[in-house]
Amino acid sequence: MRVATRQGTVIALGVTMTLIALASHASAQAPVSMTLAQRALATFQPLPADFAAPETPITAARLALGRQLFFDPRISLDGTVSCARCHQPALYGTDGLAFSRGVENRLNPRNAPTVLNAALQFVEHWRGDRVSVEDQATRALLGAASFGLPNDDTAVVRLEALGYAAEFAAAFPGDSAPVSARNWGAAIGAYERTLATPAPFDAYLRGNTRALSERARAGLATFLDVGCSGCHSGAGVGGGRYARFGLVKPYWSETGSAVIDSGRYSVTKDSADLFVFKVPSLRNVAKTPPYFHDGSVATLAMAVRIMGRVQLGRELTDTDIGNIVAFLESLTGKLPDDFARSPTLPGESR
């Protein structure tokens, strides 16, 4: 299998089990004197305040426009799909469905990941076939099972009819054709780059060891010890690399998935990518069931149990699972106010 890090380095591993060995090895090497907090800091980082990047600036004009566009279904082919349809604030940026529904009720092939902290990930979507939140948004607008617009021109016509032209011009100064599908995605991306949800775990990483309950701290230790953190690491507690789902045994033997998804193989046609997915960020995971790329598992405890079996070849005890779930609950952050609160959209009266 191949593992791409956030920086794009590709590591070739002859034996998939090597990953587990590496994780166990790192754990065994930790000096006895190292505190849990120190071990955590060697693996995770606190969430940044936002996910701005030089090429994707968060300007006030883009942010205000992107927030409106995120909540506006009227641009979609049948008028029923906004970003917020599959990424609802009340459900922590998800829709609660195994597979999302787009225009004309079209079924999406995979579970909708949350938009919260999504911009932190090294790529987007389960298969990593979207390079950024901007790319994801723009391609959703033109995607048959999401917004369903046939082409860029339709997007321009609809956005102008909805009264957005002046806002696009202000958000993309110097652009000779500011109203475009690409800039629709760029504005939404700017907004999504503000959707950070700092959580108790961040307070812990910043030195407040009381921010986690005793049970959550025990879960964190287990999470590090058994090797979950081999993949779920960094500021996102995941979202920084690819991994095969089912290192030890086929994932569907435990999830009971109705359809076997070949994962990134369906993008690259490289057999090394069979059943490989982007490792999801675990931030807000307790708030975003159902689980996995196909929403095949309803509860977090069962998802953790299955991960132990198919990734680590280990039958986690009920105590381990309870503790890990308590740790994962410490990744639940506060909804950003500009996400929990809907904007009002342009209409006849502005």
Added chain:
Amino acid sequence: MRVATRQGTVIALGVTMTLIALASHASAQAPVSMTLAQRALATFQPLPADFAAPETPITAARLALGRQLFFDPRISLDGTVSCARCHQPALYGTDGLAFSRGVENRLNPRNAPTVLNAALQFVEHWRGDRVSVEDQATRALLGAASFGLPNDDTAVVRLEALGYAAEFAAAFPGDSAPVSARNWGAAIGAYERTLATPAPFDAYLRGNTRALSERARAGLATFLDVGCSGCHSGAGVGGGRYARFGLVKPYWSETGSAVIDSGRYSVTKDSADLFVFKVPSLRNVAKTPPYFHDGSVATLAMAVRIMGRVQLGRELTDTDIGNIVAFLESLTGKLPDDFARSPTLPGESR
């Protein structure tokens, strides 16, 4: 035709034109010394703070529960429909569609009215076949084209699985079976009874004549003079009675409606109810296109022009229409914070 007032009195009018004559007559009778504000107060009332009723108390427990349920799609047959799907905060409690879409993309027969101030109306829905917001909600839960649940038992099972049992028990103390479709509707009704949007026009009615622009005041005068206020009166500026749509000429001759809707006739089978609809409240009308029961008209100016033609037999001038639209814009209120802001829903972590 028959006209039912909020109190349920039925007035039989032999000739439909009588209504127009009455309106003109009332206008002509107004003493010259009566100010515009006095005339307005004789026809309209400021919006109350909420729409509580003795039989539908707004308790804190019902309100909190109802607000969560309003935003939770997971109870619907296919998991895609919450109240907020057709009544989106970003679109002032509507969905921007001509006809709403329910579970499995099923088409609803009429345009979704806003939930804002809806509880103020004497009946709900375009045909008045829902007696209250509570009734509307409960019947939506079991309606094939809305939430699609086949029966009450399914509602109970789903609500308990979603983790709502304790909240229902707290919201409906003394009820031996608190989790029910009926109480789902009662909780949502309690929430909707708080969705009041006081607007500049209310400030005007309370004595601040500067709260309306000169143009809006001119529009108000025209609205009273030409007879719009014959039907659109009271605290809701409508929502208090039934009226035939197309008193002077068939409405579809002006709206271009693809389908002719027989209105309340389809409920009562009384030929006097042909093309009779509940007069909609005009609060927030500038924010809730498209217009009429079938969303057949896109702009407020055109809707006003058509109302002049089909209800009043009058070709309003562009100036009249512009002024009336300015008045109607003064009915746009502030979104209630508990509506603009999504709650977070019960999940695995509460």
